[in-house]
Amino acid sequence: MTRNDTPPATTAEAVAILGGTGNLGYGLALRLGRAGYSVLIGSRSEDRAREAADRASTAVPEAHITGASNEEAAGAAARLVVVAVPFVSQVATLRSVSPALREGQVVLDATVPLGPAVGGRPTQLVGVWSGSAAQQARSAVPEHVGVVSGLHTLSAATLEDLDETVDQDTLICGDSAADKQVVQEVLGRIEGLRVVDAGRLEMSRMVEGLTPLLIGINIRNKTHAGIRVVGL
Amino acid sequence: MTRNDTPPATTAEAVAILGGTGNLGYGLALRLGRAGYSVLIGSRSEDRAREAADRASTAVPEAHITGASNEEAAGAAARLVVVAVPFVSQVATLRSVSPALREGQVVLDATVPLGPAVGGRPTQLVGVWSGSAAQQARSAVPEHVGVVSGLHTLSAATLEDLDETVDQDTLICGDSAADKQVVQEVLGRIEGLRVVDAGRLEMSRMVEGLTPLLIGINIRNKTHAGIRVVGL
Numbered sequence: 001m002t003r004n005d006t007p008p009a010t011t012a013e014a015v016a017i018l019g020g021t022g023n024l025g026y027g028l029a030l031r032l033g034r035a036g037y038s039v040l041i042g043s044r045s046e047d048r049a050r051e052a053a054d055r056a057s058t059a060v061p062e063a064h065i066t067g068a069s070n071e072e073a074a075g076a077a078a079r080l081v082v083v084a085v086p087f088v089s090q091v092a093t094l095r096s097v098s099p100a101l102r103e104g105q106v107v108l109d110a111t112v113p114l115g116p117a118v119g120g121r122p123t124q125l126v127g128v129w130s131g132s133a134a135q136q137a138r139s140a141v142p143e144h145v146g147v148v149s150g151l152h153t154l155s156a157a158t159l160e161d162l163d164e165t166v167d168q169d170t171l172i173c174g175d176s177a178a179d180k181q182v183v184q185e186v187l188g189r190i191e192g193l194r195v196v197d198a199g200r201l202e203m204s205r206m207v208e209g210l211t212p213l214l215i216g217i218n219i220r221n222k223t224h225a226g227i228r229v230v231g232l
Numbered sequence: 233m234t235r236n237d238t239p240p241a242t243t244a245e246a247v248a249i250l251g252g253t254g255n256l257g258y259g260l261a262l263r264l265g266r267a268g269y270s271v272l273i274g275s276r277s278e279d280r281a282r283e284a285a286d287r288a289s290t291a292v293p294e295a296h297i298t299g300a301s302n303e304e305a306a307g308a309a310a311r312l313v314v315v316a317v318p319f320v321s322q323v324a325t326l327r328s329v330s331p332a333l334r335e336g337q338v339v340l341d342a343t344v345p346l347g348p349a350v351g352g353r354p355t356q357l358v359g360v361w362s363g364s365a366a367q368q369a370r371s372a373v374p375e376h377v378g379v380v381s382g383l384h385t386l387s388a389a390t391l392e393d394l395d396e397t398v399d400q401d402t403l404i405c406g407d408s409a410a411d412k413q414v415v416q417e418v419l420g421r422i423e424g425l426r427v428v429d430a431g432r433l434e435m436s437r438m439v440e441g442l443t444p445l446l447i448g449i450n451i452r453n454k455t456h457a458g459i460r461v462v463g464l
Contacts, residue, residue, distance in 0.1 A: 123431065125438065158463070168462050171445070199355065199448040206357065206441035213403070213438045216431040217461060225463040229446075230400050231390070231455050 010104040014038040014078035015186060018070045018085060018093055021045075021052040024110060024151065025084030027159025029056050033063025034162065035189040040066055042073030044093075049073075059162065075100030080186050082108045084151070087117045087126070087133060094140035103144040106182045108172075109137040110151035112211040123216040125209055134173055134204035146179030148172055149204040150187065150195070152211045155224040165191055168226030171198035171207045196229050242336040246310035247418060248272040250302045250317060250325055253284040256342060256383065257316030259391025261288050265295025266394065267421040272298055274305030276325075281305075291394065307332030312418050314340045316383070319349045319358070319365060326372035335376040338414045340404075341369040342383035344443040355448040357441055366405055366436035378411035380404055381436040382419065382427070384443045387456040397423055400458030403430035403439045428461050 015032050017025045020041030033039045033056060041056065043049035049067030056065045074081050074097035081101065085093045090111045101107070111133040115124030130136045134149035141147055150172035158164060170187060172195055174180045184195045198207050210227060217225050247264050249257045252273030265271045265288060273288065275281035281299030288297045306313050306329035313333065317325045322343045333339070343365040347356030362368045366381030373379055382404035390396060402419060404427055406412045416427045430439050442459060449457050 123435065196449065197452060198445055199452070203355065203445060203448060206438075206445045209438035209441045213430055213435060214461075216435060217428065217464070220429060220431070221464055223463050225461050228460040228462050229449060229457050230460050231457040232449070232453055 010077050010079040010102065012079045012185070014040060014076065015080045015082065016040040016042055016073040016076060016078040017082045018042040018073060018097065019089070020073075020084065021048045022084055022086070023156030024154070024159070025082065026052055026056065027156045028082060028084065028151070029065055030060055030162060031159050031166075031190045032186065033060045033065045037186065037189070038064045040068055040073040040076055040078060042068055042070040044070060071097050071100050077102070079104065080106050080108055080182055082110060082151070083137065084110045087111045087113045090133060090137060091140045094137060098140070098142055101142060101145045106146040106148060106179045107137060107141055108151070108183050109134050109147060109149045111137070112152055112208045114212060123212045123219070125212055131202055132204040132208050134201050134208070138201060146174070146176055146182070147201065148174035148179050148183045149201065149207065150183055152207055153214055153227050155218070155226065157224045158226065166193040168192070169194045169196045169228050171196050171210070173198050173201050173204040173207055175201050196232065242309050242311040242334065244311045244417070246270040246272060246308065247312045247314065248274055248305040248308060248310040249314045250274040250305060250329065251321070252305075252316065253280045254316055254318070255388030256386070256391070257314065258284055258288065259388045260314060260316065260383070261297055262292055262394060263391050263422045264418065265292045265297045269418070269421070270296045272300055272305040272308055272310060274300055274302040276302060303329050303332050309334070311336065311414055312338055312340055314342060314383070315369065316342045319343045319345045322365060322369060323372045326369060330372070330374055333374060333377045338378040338380055338411045339369060339373055340383070340415050341366050341379060341381045343369070344384055344440045346444060355444045355451070357444055363434055364436040364440050366433050366440070370433060378406070378408055378414070379433065380406035380411050380415045381433065381439065382415055384439055385446055385459050386425075387450070387458065389456045390458065398425040400424070401426045401428045401460050403428050403442070405430050405433050405436040405439055407433050428464065
């Protein structure tokens with residue numbers, strides 16, 4: 001084995017966001033770019049990824065934000081790879097990037113199995129055979145890559161409005177404390193956002209349920225609500 | 233029909249708490265007693281109900297708290313009837329009190345289908361055929377009686393510690409706005425507690441999931457956590 005066969009180590013300074021042209025992914029790109037991360041916006045369409053990266057760079061001029069295909073973004077050795085695609089695209093996206101993922105990377109899955117995936121309402125959850133979107137992500141990603149779920153209760157609108165402090169919690173689930181630590185470090189750099197450990201990956205069954213709940217509350221109150229765990 | 237056949241109207245000044253000898257029910261009795269409600273603690277055992285009422289009256293001397301069987305408590309015309317029994321006793325309790333319940337009363341179901349009901353862990357949920365404990369309660373109560381679910385995220389320890397302000401939200405679910413208003417009025421009298429409408433009764437599937445989540449967070453952080461919806 002020559003030195004060239006050794007994969008480069010992952011880098012904690014970069015974050016890849018698959019589906020970074022969508023609302024949540026784009027808002028996250030803005031926040032992480034502002035926090036000093038080098039952000040790779042991934043998309044099925046490289047053109048749309050570049051367009052989103054240009055837009056994000058205009059919104060946060062000091063940030064380093066570039067666009068690429070999802071595969072390229074996943075393979076760029078960013079320690080953290082966020083998956084912010086619609087639930088129906090989750091498995092296809094993860095399978096397509098899996099060959100590019102390497103040991104030491106952590107996938108942060110933000111997908112929620114909302115009703116519209118099967119013609120239902122956004123205040124409904126679809127039952128996922130493996131228990132949750134997070135557990136489904138786990139089964140679609142190579143074993144040597146970590147999987148954590150999170151970001152379920154953060155609204156894209158709140159993230160995109162850079163004049164607003166986030167001022168809420170995000171609950172994360174995962175089976176490895178080290179992988180959760182990676183997520184904690186990155187998301188913890190977003191001003192006002194607190195990361196709360198919600199336990200093992202299977203707990204994501206309950207955390208994912210917060211999204212349809214908040215969507216209902218948002219509709220009734222015409223707002224973009226989030227949650228805080230009090231008494232911590 | 234003579235005048236004597238007319239059931240007495242319900243009274244908004246009284247609250248019945250079935251399973252009021254349990255931790256959650258007892259803590260709620262203290263808080264509602266202090267808020268000025270006449271509280272009826274119900275239990276399968278009249279003796280234990282009386283003992284708990286005595287204890288509560290000592291803790292909150294200004295309160296009017298009495299003990300009775302669950303059936304007597306439910307039949308005493310309190311507008312609100314809280315069900316704070318373990319999940320395994322929920323249906324049996326509701327069936328036993330159903331003949332005593334009357335039109336105008338609202339059942340506030342606080343039960344959560346936690347794992348221990350079937351030998352599992354308190355950080356796990358049991359799947360309920362009808363979708364949630366709340367929907368199961370609906371099917372066990374006469375149609376002319378309202379059903380709302382709530383109180384899932386309030387810890388007994390927080391309620392019992394009268395020196396502590398509650399400072400959290402409770403999410404309620406129900407199919408009738410008027411029934412939810414009854415609950416809102418009563419629980420809203422507890423200092424620091426905000427009642428947030430989480431939608432129809434079926435949304436309780438997701439709200440009940442908050443309990444095992446918080447139990448996990450409590451275990452990891454040795455605390456009694458609750459939740460707040462921010463951005464409302």
